Amino acid sequence: MRQPLLALLLFVLLLGLGGCKDTAPTHAAALLETCKLALDRQKWDDAVTACAKITTDEGYHLTAQAYMGRAGVSLLDILSGLSGGSGSVTGLFSSVPATAAATTDSKKALDALFSIAKPGQTVYLEGLLLSSLLIIKELKILASLSVAADGTVTHCASGGSLDGCSFSFSLSKTTYTEADVLAGVIPVSMTYSGLGTDIYAGLCSDSGSQTHNTKVVTATSTVNDPLTGTAYPVQVTEKNTIAHCTIKPGSVLYYNKVASANLTSSISGLAQLNFYAKMDTGNNYSKTFTSSSIASPGITISICNADAIPVTEVTDLLLNDCELLYFLTNFSLK
Amino acid sequence: MTMKQTVCLLLLWFAGWGVALGGEYRRLGQDYRSLAMGNTGIVTANSSSALFYNPAVMANITTWWVDLPMIQLTYSKDAKALVDQAKTGSFTLSDQSSQIDFMKSFVGKHPYVGIETGANLYINLQKKGLTVGANYTYEAVLDLEIRNPTMPEIDLYSSLSHVRQYGISIPLGLGKWVIGFTGKTVERTALIANYSMADSLDKKAFPTLESNGVKGIGSGYDLGLLYRDPSPSHMMYGFVYRKPIDLGEAGIIPEEYAVALGLVQDWTFARFTAAVDWRDLTYKAGPVGDHSLNRRTHVGTELSFIPLSANSSLLHVRAGYNQGYYSKGVELSLGKVMVFGYTLHTEETGEYAGQKGSDRTTLYFSLGF
Numbered sequence: 001m002r003q004p005l006l007a008l009l010l011f012v013l014l015l016g017l018g019g020c021k022d023t024a025p026t027h028a029a030a031l032l033e034t035c036k037l038a039l040d041r042q043k044w045d046d047a048v049t050a051c052a053k054i055t056t057d058e059g060y061h062l063t064a065q066a067y068m069g070r071a072g073v074s075l076l077d078i079l080s081g082l083s084g085g086s087g088s089v090t091g092l093f094s095s096v097p098a099t100a101a102a103t104t105d106s107k108k109a110l111d112a113l114f115s116i117a118k119p120g121q122t123v124y125l126e127g128l129l130l131s132s133l134l135i136i137k138e139l140k141i142l143a144s145l146s147v148a149a150d151g152t153v154t155h156c157a158s159g160g161s162l163d164g165c166s167f168s169f170s171l172s173k174t175t176y177t178e179a180d181v182l183a184g185v186i187p188v189s190m191t192y193s194g195l196g197t198d199i200y201a202g203l204c205s206d207s208g209s210q211t212h213n214t215k216v217v218t219a220t221s222t223v224n225d226p227l228t229g230t231a232y233p234v235q236v237t238e239k240n241t242i243a244h245c246t247i248k249p250g251s252v253l254y255y256n257k258v259a260s261a262n263l264t265s266s267i268s269g270l271a272q273l274n275f276y277a278k279m280d281t282g283n284n285y286s287k288t289f290t291s292s293s294i295a296s297p298g299i300t301i302s303i304c305n306a307d308a309i310p311v312t313e314v315t316d317l318l319l320n321d322c323e324l325l326y327f328l329t330n331f332s333l334k
Numbered sequence: 335m336t337m338k339q340t341v342c343l344l345l346l347w348f349a350g351w352g353v354a355l356g357g358e359y360r361r362l363g364q365d366y367r368s369l370a371m372g373n374t375g376i377v378t379a380n381s382s383s384a385l386f387y388n389p390a391v392m393a394n395i396t397t398w399w400v401d402l403p404m405i406q407l408t409y410s411k412d413a414k415a416l417v418d419q420a421k422t423g424s425f426t427l428s429d430q431s432s433q434i435d436f437m438k439s440f441v442g443k444h445p446y447v448g449i450e451t452g453a454n455l456y457i458n459l460q461k462k463g464l465t466v467g468a469n470y471t472y473e474a475v476l477d478l479e480i481r482n483p484t485m486p487e488i489d490l491y492s493s494l495s496h497v498r499q500y501g502i503s504i505p506l507g508l509g510k511w512v513i514g515f516t517g518k519t520v521e522r523t524a525l526i527a528n529y530s531m532a533d534s535l536d537k538k539a540f541p542t543l544e545s546n547g548v549k550g551i552g553s554g555y556d557l558g559l560l561y562r563d564p565s566p567s568h569m570m571y572g573f574v575y576r577k578p579i580d581l582g583e584a585g586i587i588p589e590e591y592a593v594a595l596g597l598v599q600d601w602t603f604a605r606f607t608a609a610v611d612w613r614d615l616t617y618k619a620g621p622v623g624d625h626s627l628n629r630r631t632h633v634g635t636e637l638s639f640i641p642l643s644a645n646s647s648l649l650h651v652r653a654g655y656n657q658g659y660y661s662k663g664v665e666l667s668l669g670k671v672m673v674f675g676y677t678l679h680t681e682e683t684g685e686y687a688g689q690k691g692s693d694r695t696t697l698y699f700s701l702g703f
């Protein structure tokens with residue numbers, strides 16, 4: 001009768017030595033838990049792999065968060081900055097993807113978020129923050145965007161002028177004498193080579209450019225014709241290259257538009273992140289050149305105009321340099 | 335801890351936060367002895383929780399006692415951090431700032447606290463195994479899990495249960511076969527909720543057991559069977575069926591079929607008990623597809639020293655294997671006059687054995703006669 005006892009003891013021993021654990025998830029809830037557990041432990045590669053196996057709305061949401069984690073994006077820090085009613089978006093800047101890999105992961109996170117069939121407010125909130133990060137990343141490259149300790153945002157055009165930006169305008173000359181007069185006018189050319197297509201590719205997932213060099217704008221110089229006593233006109237020929245895009249579904253700016261339109265949160269500061277509404281305004285950008293050789297009020301040139309590259313409409317999902325330049329010179333997150 | 339801090343913790347309890355804390359099998363009346371023995375008890379329970387495991391096993395009780403009161407406290411390792419924070423005196427969670435700070439500092443943690451209290455009565459009427467018993471138990475559970483460092487959220491399970499049950503074990507023939515019956519009524523207020531960082535920023539109110547909890551009441555029964563081999567090794571084989579109890583909005587206590595085998599060896603100054611239980615054989619406790627037998631396997635042993643009666647010894651040392659994790663415990667008892675039990679065990683809170691264990695400590699104290 002010792003046999004049952006020995007058998008039981010052997011069984012206990014075997015369990016103790018061999019372990020009695022499962023080694024892998026076998027059902028949907030276990031897969032989900034595997035994904036959540038990897039997120040909790042901040043094992044981002046594991047989380048991306050595990051969460052991507054779950055093709056439900058919850059799975060897409062968690063996959064997005066796994067990609068965010070791997071990209072170093074901390075919504076916790078961003079939202080902490082927004083708490084307390086301060087509405088500070090300082091946290092956004094420290095979370096902007098710093099590497100190409102982080103940017104790719106952030107975009108994948110955004111794609112995963114907007115794969116959700118029935119998104120809730122949290123999804124829109126995350127989508128707004130994430131799209132804003134990617135937009136700010138593009139603006140940082142374009143306009144040397146930075147934020148001060150007190151949250152003040154500065155960039156190359158924050159003074160209202162583009163003179164500090166790499167994409168500014170230039171006249172071939174601004175000081176005139178009689179020697180500059182040809183056939184009764186002072187011929188000048190204005191060159192603007194545009195913002196380039198990279199920012200549009202980043203914002204819209206689309207880009208293109210147009211060039212025109214026939215538009216002529218006339219102003220008055222301070223150089224007088226000695227025969228008539230009247231001032232010579234200054235004739236400016238524009239040589240503009242303007243980039244543009246169509247805001248494609250699935251692009252960063254499109255996600256920003258969708259998230260902004262659907263988010264009903266009362267969290268302060270979020271309204272500042274509606275970049276789509278701030279960019280696709282249909283506004284034009286005008287540049288005024290002044291100097292002692294040009295009669296007041298100087299030479300004002302509208303970058304887009306009906307004779308060359310027309311201004312796009314408000315919320316038409318089209319974007320070009322004219323709207324972006326207007327946005328930049330009026331940009332604020334306060 | 336000051337009174338204010340204690341009140342804060344209690345408010346947290348009744349505030350109840352949390353979501354689909356999915357994984358854990360939440361069973362009523364899991365006691366310190368069984369937990370130390372890998373949560374076995376279908377054929378070996380001989381303490382005041384016998385009715386929670388198998389009514390037929392009351393046949394092994396050959397004396398009588400009353401526990402008044404009985405108190406059992408179970409807490410996870412992370413619950414200590416919760417208490418530590420309460421000790422700072424700034425733990426109110428009543429405003430947005432404190433809620434966010436809590437999520438930041440507790441993300442990845444899983445505080446669990448469970449308290450059982452009540453009274454028990456067991457009376458053996460005939461040595462062959464005719465025994466009656468009753469439990470009058472209150473059980474409170476607060477189970478928080480703060481998840482997802484990317485976008486923190488608090489999953490919460492919180493419940494207050496009141497269990498009234500009575501039972502009888504009836505020997506058949508010479509007592510080798512025993513059948514048992516338990517009738518029970520469960521009243522429960524439960525809250526399963528989720529509170530996220532976004533909710534906090536949106537100034538949404540915390541869900542509370544008082545305002546968001548759902549109540550339910552239901553009745554059910556257990557039928558048990560025990561076969562006791564009269565050989566010197568005292569092999570025992572058991573079976574139990576538990577009828578599901580529908581608590582309405584407060585959930586369902588699932589149906590359960592369980593089998594077990596075990597033995598008791600008596601020596602002059604010591605007693606050895608060993609058991610293996612296989613519970614929830616029809617896979618009703620977990621989600622769809624959860625067919626992990628390892629999660630339903632329980633193995634346990636007990637060495638008892640200096641026997642005081644057929645059912646009690648002065649000192650017990652226990653070890654077991656529960657759902658893929660080791661357990662252990664000790665008990666010091668002066669008959670049923672005073673019992674102190676200490677158990678360390680791990681509860682599976684994931685979805686399969688070994689996925690996500692929650693290390694817990696169970697303390698037990700009872701006075702009786």
